Amino acid sequence: MDLSTPPLTGNFWGQNGAKVGRHGTSPAGPGTAGAIRCYKTETGYRARVLVRDYDGAVRAVERRGPTKAAAERTLKNALRDRADIQAGGEITADSRVSALAEAWYAGLADLSPVTMQAYRDRLDLQILPGLGRLRSASSASASSTGTSGWSPTFTSPDRVRDVLHNFNTDGFDSLYSRYAGGRPPKFDLKQRAKIKQIALSRPVDHDLPFSVWSLSKLADFLVAEGVVDDISHEGLRALLREEDVSFHAVKTFTASTDPDYDAKTTRVLELYAIADGTAAAGPNDPTVVFCVDEFGPLNLQPHPGKQWAPVAVGKGDPAAPRRRRRRATYTRPHGVRHLMAGLDLARDKLYGHVTRRKGRTRFLAFCRYLRSLYPPGVRIAIVCDNFSPHLSTRSDSRVGAWATTNNVEIAYTPFYGSWLNRIEPQFTALRYVTLDGTDHTTPREQARMIRRYIAWRNGHATDPKLRKVVKRASTIKRAKAA
Numbered sequence: 001m002d003l004s005t006p007p008l009t010g011n012f013w014g015q016n017g018a019k020v021g022r023h024g025t026s027p028a029g030p031g032t033a034g035a036i037r038c039y040k041t042e043t044g045y046r047a048r049v050l051v052r053d054y055d056g057a058v059r060a061v062e063r064r065g066p067t068k069a070a071a072e073r074t075l076k077n078a079l080r081d082r083a084d085i086q087a088g089g090e091i092t093a094d095s096r097v098s099a100l101a102e103a104w105y106a107g108l109a110d111l112s113p114v115t116m117q118a119y120r121d122r123l124d125l126q127i128l129p130g131l132g133r134l135r136s137a138s139s140a141s142a143s144s145t146g147t148s149g150w151s152p153t154f155t156s157p158d159r160v161r162d163v164l165h166n167f168n169t170d171g172f173d174s175l176y177s178r179y180a181g182g183r184p185p186k187f188d189l190k191q192r193a194k195i196k197q198i199a200l201s202r203p204v205d206h207d208l209p210f211s212v213w214s215l216s217k218l219a220d221f222l223v224a225e226g227v228v229d230d231i232s233h234e235g236l237r238a239l240l241r242e243e244d245v246s247f248h249a250v251k252t253f254t255a256s257t258d259p260d261y262d263a264k265t266t267r268v269l270e271l272y273a274i275a276d277g278t279a280a281a282g283p284n285d286p287t288v289v290f291c292v293d294e295f296g297p298l299n300l301q302p303h304p305g306k307q308w309a310p311v312a313v314g315k316g317d318p319a320a321p322r323r324r325r326r327r328a329t330y331t332r333p334h335g336v337r338h339l340m341a342g343l344d345l346a347r348d349k350l351y352g353h354v355t356r357r358k359g360r361t362r363f364l365a366f367c368r369y370l371r372s373l374y375p376p377g378v379r380i381a382i383v384c385d386n387f388s389p390h391l392s393t394r395s396d397s398r399v400g401a402w403a404t405t406n407n408v409e410i411a412y413t414p415f416y417g418s419w420l421n422r423i424e425p426q427f428t429a430l431r432y433v434t435l436d437g438t439d440h441t442t443p444r445e446q447a448r449m450i451r452r453y454i455a456w457r458n459g460h461a462t463d464p465k466l467r468k469v470v471k472r473a474s475t476i477k478r479a480k481a482a
Contacts, residue, residue, distance in 0.1 A: 033061075033079060038068045047071035051079070059106035064124065078102065098128050100160050122168045184235050187228065194227050195236075196243045258414040267411055268420050271381050275345035286381035286409050290370050291343040291423040293384060294358045295430065297336035298446060302326040305437020327439065337443050339430075339450060340366045342382075343423045344373070348461045350426060352454050354447040360389040364402055371406050381409040385418045428473035429457070429466060 034050040041064070048062040063078055065071030078098070101123055108116065187195070199218060203210035210217060215233040222228050222236075231239075240246070258264065273279035275289040309323040316322065340362060341352040351370065355362050367382060374380060382403075384390045390412070392400035403410050413420045434453040440446040460466060 036072055036075060038071060045071040047075040049075060049079070059103075061102060061106070062120075064120070097160075101127055101164060104161055104164055119168060127164065127167055184232070185228070185230065187231075187239065191228060192239065192243060195222060195239060196245055198222065198225075198227070199240055199245050256414045256416045258417070261414040261417070264412060264414045265417065265420065268383055268413060271383060271411055272345070272422070284379075286379040287346075288374055288378060288380040289345045289383065290380060291345065291383045291421050292341070292366070292370070292390075293418070293421055293423050293427075294338050294340055294387070295427045296338035296358070298339065298354070298443075298450075299332055299336055300334050300440055300443065300446065301330060301332060302439040303435050303437060307437055324437075334443055337447065338362075341423060341426070341454075342366065342370050343426055345422065349458050350454050352450065354443075354450060358389065360396060360398060363389045364398060367399075367402070367408070368406075371408060376407060379407045379409065381411055383411045383413065383421055385413050385421060386415060422474075425470045425473035426457075429469045432469055433466070 032052045036047055036049045039046045039048065044064060044066040045068045046062055046064050047068075048060055050058055051061050052058050061075065061078060063071055063074035065074050105119060105123060108119065111119075198206075198221065199213060203213060203217070206221070208217075208221070213221075215236055219231050219233055219236050222231060270279065271286070271289045274281045274285060274287070281287050304326070307324060312322065335356070337354050337356060338358040339352050339354050340358065341350060343350050351373075353366055353369070370382065371380065390399065390410070392398070399410065402408070418424060430450070430453060434449055438446075438449070440449070457466070
C-alpha cells in the first residue's frame with residue numbers, strides 16, 4: 001500500500017453519513033484512503049483519515065502524537081498494518097491483532113467522547129504495543145492446512161471482541177487463566193458416616209470451646225482431623241441434608257416415665273406394620289387396627305382463621321367492613337362437647353361421635369360401635385393413650401372384661417407417648433379444614449359441621465392437600481417427641 005495516502009477516486013459515504021467529494025468517476029476500491037487531517041488537542045495532535053476498508057465500508061482511522069509529524073507517522077504505520085488484509089477483502093488467519101482492534105474500534109457508535117478516548121488510549125498504550133503485531137494464527141499453520149478464514153485459536157470474530165473488551169476492562173490481568181474450583185469431591189460411605197457422627201456430636205465432646213457446630217467450624221475440624229482433605233461450606237450443608245441431618249433449635253421435652261416403654265412401643269409399631277401390610281399377622285394377632293382418641297373440649301367460641309376478602313380501597317367503611325370480624329367479648333353458657341373418634345388404618349376411614357362427656361361409659365359405647373363394623377370372628381385391636389377412662393382399674397374393670405369377651409386387644413401407648421397414636425394428625429386436619437375461622441351459635445350446628453367433615457374426609461382420603469396437612473402434622477409431632 002502506498003503510504004502517501006492516495007486520493008479518493010470516487011464518491012462514497014464517510015462515517016456518520018458524511019459525503020466525501022468526488023475526484024473521479026470510478027468508486028474507491030478497498031484500501032483507498034483520503035487526505036490526512038490533523039487537529040490540535042490538549043495533549044498534542046490527532047491525525048485522522050477516512051479509509052475504504054476490506055469489507056467495503058468507510059471507516060475513520062486516527063492516531064495521536066505529541067507533535068503533528070508524530071501523529072501523521074503513527075497513522076501511516078497503522079495504515080501499513082491494515083494493508084495486509086486489504087487485498088484479500090476478508091480477515092484471515094494472517095490478519096494482525098492491530099487490524100482486528102481497528103475494525104472493532106471503528107464499529108463503535110453512539111458513545112461519548114470520553115468513552116471513545118478511553119478506548120483509544122487502551123488500544124494505543126496497552127493492546128497494540130504488546131499484541132498489535134501478532135497474527136490471528138501462525139503463517140505455517142495457515143499455509144499447511146490451506147484454510148482461510150478464522151483460526152481455531154480464536155474461533156470467531158466475537159471471540160476477538162471478547163478478548164479486547166476484557167483487556168480494556170481488566171488490562172493485562174485478563175490474560176491470566178481463570179481457574180475454577182472444578183467438580184466437587186466425592187466422599188465414600190466411611191467418610192460420610194464419620195462426618196455425620198461428628199456433626200451429631202457436640203463440640204465440647206472434642207474439647208472445643210463451642211456450644212454448637214457451625215458449618216465453618218465443622219468443616220475446619222473435619223480437615224484438621226483428617227476426615228476429608230477439603231470440603232466447602234455449601235458442600236458440607238448438602239452432604240448433611242442428604243444424610244438427614246438438619247439444624248434445629250434446642251427445646252424442652254417430657255421424657256416418658258413408663259417402665260414398659262419399649263414393650264408398649266414395640267407392640268404398637270407391630271400392629272401398625274400388620275395394618276399397613278408390611279408384616280404378617282400371627283396366630284393371635286388382630287387383623288384390623290383402630291386408633292382411638294378424644295378431641296376437645298369443643299367450645300362455642302370464635303376460632304381464629306383466614307378468609308378471602310376484597311382488596312382494601314382507601315380508608316374503608318367501618319360500618320361495612322370488608323372482612324368478617326371475630327367477636328371480641330363472648331360467653332359460653334352452652335357447656336362443652338367432645339368428639340370420640342376412631343381411625344381404621346386398613347380402610348383409612350374416620351369414625352366419630354360427639355358426646356357431652358368422655359367417661360368410661362361413653363368410651364365403651366364407642367368401642368362397641370367400632371366392634372360392630374366387623375364380624376365377631378375378626379379380631380381387632382384398639383390403640384389408645386393412658387387416659388383413665390381407657391384403663392381397667394381395681395374399682396372398674398369393664399374395659400378389660402369387654403375386650404376379652406369381644407375378641408378385642410387394647411394396646412396402650414407409653415406415658416407421654418400419645419404422638420404414637422396415628423389419629424392425632426387427623427385432628428389437626430379437622431381443626432384446619434372445619435373449625436378455623438368459625439363461630440358456631442349452637443352445639444348442634446358445630447356437631448353437624450364435624451359429622452359432615454368426617455363424611456367428606458372419608459370420600460376424599462387421597463386428596464393431596466389433605467394428605468399434606470396430615471403428613472405435616474405427623475412430622476411436627478414426631479419432631480417434638482424427638
